[in-house]
Amino acid sequence: MTETHEARIARLGIQIPAAPALRAAKIQMARKLGNVLYVSGQLPTIGSELSFVGRVGENLDLNQAKQAAYRSGLNVLAQARAALPGGLDDVISVVNLRGFVACAAHFTQIAEVVNGASELMVEVFGEAGAHTRSALGVTNMPHGVVVEIEAMFEVR
Amino acid sequence: MTETHEARIARLGIQIPAAPALRAAKIQMARKLGNVLYVSGQLPTIGSELSFVGRVGENLDLNQAKQAAYRSGLNVLAQARAALPGGLDDVISVVNLRGFVACAAHFTQIAEVVNGASELMVEVFGEAGAHTRSALGVTNMPHGVVVEIEAMFEVR
Amino acid sequence: MTETHEARIARLGIQIPAAPALRAAKIQMARKLGNVLYVSGQLPTIGSELSFVGRVGENLDLNQAKQAAYRSGLNVLAQARAALPGGLDDVISVVNLRGFVACAAHFTQIAEVVNGASELMVEVFGEAGAHTRSALGVTNMPHGVVVEIEAMFEVR
Numbered sequence: 001m002t003e004t005h006e007a008r009i010a011r012l013g014i015q016i017p018a019a020p021a022l023r024a025a026k027i028q029m030a031r032k033l034g035n036v037l038y039v040s041g042q043l044p045t046i047g048s049e050l051s052f053v054g055r056v057g058e059n060l061d062l063n064q065a066k067q068a069a070y071r072s073g074l075n076v077l078a079q080a081r082a083a084l085p086g087g088l089d090d091v092i093s094v095v096n097l098r099g100f101v102a103c104a105a106h107f108t109q110i111a112e113v114v115n116g117a118s119e120l121m122v123e124v125f126g127e128a129g130a131h132t133r134s135a136l137g138v139t140n141m142p143h144g145v146v147v148e149i150e151a152m153f154e155v156r
Numbered sequence: 157m158t159e160t161h162e163a164r165i166a167r168l169g170i171q172i173p174a175a176p177a178l179r180a181a182k183i184q185m186a187r188k189l190g191n192v193l194y195v196s197g198q199l200p201t202i203g204s205e206l207s208f209v210g211r212v213g214e215n216l217d218l219n220q221a222k223q224a225a226y227r228s229g230l231n232v233l234a235q236a237r238a239a240l241p242g243g244l245d246d247v248i249s250v251v252n253l254r255g256f257v258a259c260a261a262h263f264t265q266i267a268e269v270v271n272g273a274s275e276l277m278v279e280v281f282g283e284a285g286a287h288t289r290s291a292l293g294v295t296n297m298p299h300g301v302v303v304e305i306e307a308m309f310e311v312r
Numbered sequence: 313m314t315e316t317h318e319a320r321i322a323r324l325g326i327q328i329p330a331a332p333a334l335r336a337a338k339i340q341m342a343r344k345l346g347n348v349l350y351v352s353g354q355l356p357t358i359g360s361e362l363s364f365v366g367r368v369g370e371n372l373d374l375n376q377a378k379q380a381a382y383r384s385g386l387n388v389l390a391q392a393r394a395a396l397p398g399g400l401d402d403v404i405s406v407v408n409l410r411g412f413v414a415c416a417a418h419f420t421q422i423a424e425v426v427n428g429a430s431e432l433m434v435e436v437f438g439e440a441g442a443h444t445r446s447a448l449g450v451t452n453m454p455h456g457v458v459v460e461i462e463a464m465f466e467v468r
Binding site: 190 | 346347415420430434442444446447449450
């Protein structure tokens with residue numbers, strides 16, 4: 001028998017947090033349309049606390065920014081789990097990630113930062129975690145955090 | 157009987173402009189695929205006139221940038237109305253908005269700016285106006301305007 | 313009889329390169345879901361070589377950046393061709409492009425740059441190449457290239 005996603009997450013000891021609360025009343029954190037689940041851009045918050053504030057290449061280094069992308073990825077998973085009746089076992093595959101990175105003008109290792117979220121998806125979903133992706137270095141994210149990750153999942 | 161979206165818009169006195177013209181011959185302002193309508197990134201133009209040129213935190217303040225997001229949102233609605241046979245009554249729900257904000261390096265109230273468009277969607281569509289969202293602070297938009305908003309609608 | 317897309321490409325002499333290789337093991341360059349093909353953000357690489365490194369308005373001018381967008385567009389087509397059993401003849405239409413441009417603070421001809429990719433789509437697919445679009449000026453792309461283009465195609 002194939003291991004379910006949730007069983008794999010438990011076995012690997014990946015700690016997916018509770019889904020971060022709404023930032024504003026009119027925003028949905030996740031939304032299913034047909035067999036696609038859209039997840040709003042997630043910040044690297046830890047619970048309700050801001051973390052990873054700043055820019056990579058200024059006050060944060062590549063490793064810290066990659067950790068922030070991993071944390072944003074955990075929040076993406078938290079939102080997906082909360083939105084799906086069967087939790088992450090309802091995920092068939094990860095279709096797309098977009099990763100936005102607040103960076104200094106000279107910093108161009110944007111893809112390496114976003115890998116923090118991409119690697120998490122493969123860790124959690126195996127082959128079903130491979131996805132299309134765009135990665136961009138920008139000026140600022142909401143609240144001044146260093147990374148924002150949005151996602152599309154194929155779901156049951 | 158439930159009030160239609162167009163009736164609600166009329167009752168609330170929301171003035172949706174004529175759909176801004178194409179910026180280039182090869183671009184479509186809106187495009188239906190299955191039950192999804194994709195709307196191209198809309199600028200805060202007023203008719204054919206550029207407005208809200210600059211960056212928030214430099215020559216524009218939060219309130220002005222939020223007004224620009226509201227104006228871009230009106231143009232999103234104008235494009236959707238023009239593209240749908242039944243106008244905005246063909247909208248079932250707002251699925252996703254992406255808001256891009258030209259900002260100074262120190263300005264991080266990106267979400268507050270994009271709320272100008274998000275609040276408009278809820279004003280117009282009620283509960284069906286809640287949506288997933290990403291918001292980013294970037295360097296420049298086309299023509300140097302401060303905000304660009306793109307959207308996905310679920311439609312009949 | 314209508315000319316196929318591949319026949320038109322051959323007749324016009326448009327040279328679509330081999331699909332650029334994966335930048336990272338966990339990323340897919342293209343992914344079909346239902347009748348939609350999502351293509352990951354493509355850089356203006358020529359084969360495995362980086363080119364068009366820098367920012368428009370700094371070390372690159374509008375014309376060079378537009379050429380970079382054309383080159384990124386060719387790589388989008390290369391990925392789509394490699395991902396579809398019938399090659400580009402399986403494309404029904406281009407639904408959406410997003411164009412990201414690394415630019416100097418004073419440079420606002422973002423749309424003109426992205427036209428390099430948009431015009432290519434119309435050249436290749438004719439009327440089926442018209443698409444919705446967003447265009448943004450940002451700080452940096454992966455590897456410091458000047459343009460990144462992502463795409464959605466309606467496919468058989």
